[in-house]
Amino acid sequence: xxxxxxxxxxxxxxxxxxxxxxxxxxxxxxxxxxxxxxxxxxxxxxxxxxxxxxxxxxxxxxxxxxxxxxxxxxxxxxxxxxxxxxxxxxxxxxxxxxxxxxxxxx
Amino acid sequence: xxxxxxxxxxxxxxxxxxxxxxxxxxxxxxxxxxxxxxxxxxxxxxxxxxxxxxxxxxxxxxxxxxxxxxxxxxxxxxxxxxxxxxxxxxxxxxxxxxxxxxxxxxxxxxxxxxxxxxxxxxxx
Numbered sequence: 001x002x003x004x005x006x007x008x009x010x011x012x013x014x015x016x017x018x019x020x021x022x023x024x025x026x027x028x029x030x031x032x033x034x035x036x037x038x039x040x041x042x043x044x045x046x047x048x049x050x051x052x053x054x055x056x057x058x059x060x061x062x063x064x065x066x067x068x069x070x071x072x073x074x075x076x077x078x079x080x081x082x083x084x085x086x087x088x089x090x091x092x093x094x095x096x097x098x099x100x101x102x103x104x105x106x
Numbered sequence: 107x108x109x110x111x112x113x114x115x116x117x118x119x120x121x122x123x124x125x126x127x128x129x130x131x132x133x134x135x136x137x138x139x140x141x142x143x144x145x146x147x148x149x150x151x152x153x154x155x156x157x158x159x160x161x162x163x164x165x166x167x168x169x170x171x172x173x174x175x176x177x178x179x180x181x182x183x184x185x186x187x188x189x190x191x192x193x194x195x196x197x198x199x200x201x202x203x204x205x206x207x208x209x210x211x212x213x214x215x216x217x218x219x220x221x222x223x224x225x226x227x228x229x230x
Binding site: 051094101 | 213
């Protein structure tokens, strides 16, 4: 299985901050990397697919970059509704695997 | 607008079979661009992909569950289902159904529409 490792596991930030979350794959996954946001009691919500393409309807303050084994999710200016847990997920191999999550709170 | 609605028993006894159904509305299960999948989430294992069903009816399963899992579809009802046999407490989780979309621009797949999640507890 391809292991996905996110860092940090949690972070504290303020409204307006620039936030960066890192995801590392245990082997090269090209650009087959997706990012999700999840709020308590809700299903994950797709933010970015193909490592850097913004899903329709997602605010432009979210961006993704990387290829191979190292990827980042950046929130350029954190908004109150962005406090949530973020997950990366690879779609390169079977089984599809997720990172352990990064919780962003105040 | 596509919506997915999961349903099924909230409690299952150890060694029995967990069965869940996902009803698809606002779109067709038979669409060629999409797979349909099940994902579960627990505090112990986090998010775990269980398996997916493609547009030809072929299935892909997580090897860790392959001996116990099956995913099937009923196109007449526009729904797909999950069966997990011989459950234990380790199968206690929130189970999500999701659409697995193929994005032509990046030649990649991503779960773009999710059901609300069904909490299933394995307990006697």
